[in-house]
Amino acid sequence: MAALNDLLPQAAVRLDVRVADWREAIRTAGEVLVETGATTEAYTAEMIRNVEENGPYLVIAPGFAFAHARPSPAVLRTGMSWVRLAQPVEFGHESNDPVHLVVGLAAEDSGAHTAAMAALARLLADPATAQALQDAAGPDELHAVLAGPEGEGRPRGADAVREQSGVAPRAVHKILTVCGNGVGTSLFLKNTLEQVLDRWGWSRHVTVEATDTISAKGKACEAVAILTSREIARTLGEVGVPVKVVEDFTSGPEVDRILRDTYDV
Structure with a gap:
């Protein structure tokens, strides 16, 4: 799987760009993907x-x-772009506006970029690293921040820190993380949820699958819950299992709270 810096070359970084609205912000991210040969x-x-x-x-x-x-x-080809805005713009999100960073992703399939998405999610979830990315003076400095902490101090599986979170389910349960396309935001949420499950010591008992809205409706019967955004929850409607809204896909504490509510622990 491609690493984050492999998918985001320095030529794909634009800092302190001025845009009028969210459409121009996305258009800028798209133009960079075109310029770097990704799309x-x-x-x-x-x-x-x-x-x-x-x-x-x-x-x-x-x-x-x-x-x-x-x-x-x-x-x-699979690639990314990074557009930091000089002035934030509104996207119309109820809790996460205004936006000052737009990362563009072009994926050839649903698997080649999974490791890079997990790495980026971990970086953005760390307040100090997120601030360093925001303060980076140029592409060189930004790349150094992206490359530095990856994989450090991130125990997984049996080596993860256990929390006192009640008794783990005996059977293997599935939780779906859902976005519109199944290749981007759902992977961020999947990574955050897996980190929480690791801390609980529940990784052997709960699997997480990232998917899109259409597939989620068919797969809902296999899951104990669906985690997604408010907008996608409205699109899904009633699917026969609890649909939990997550506002910040990179927030471990928020996902921890939702998981506790799901399992009543």
């Missing part, structure tokens, strides 16, 4: 249409929008 111009239109059709669910954390669309012929 055609058609993909930029697809990213904008994704928001128009599904709402601002891609604003997955305070100040952070993760712009993307489904894999399509407009994607030439």
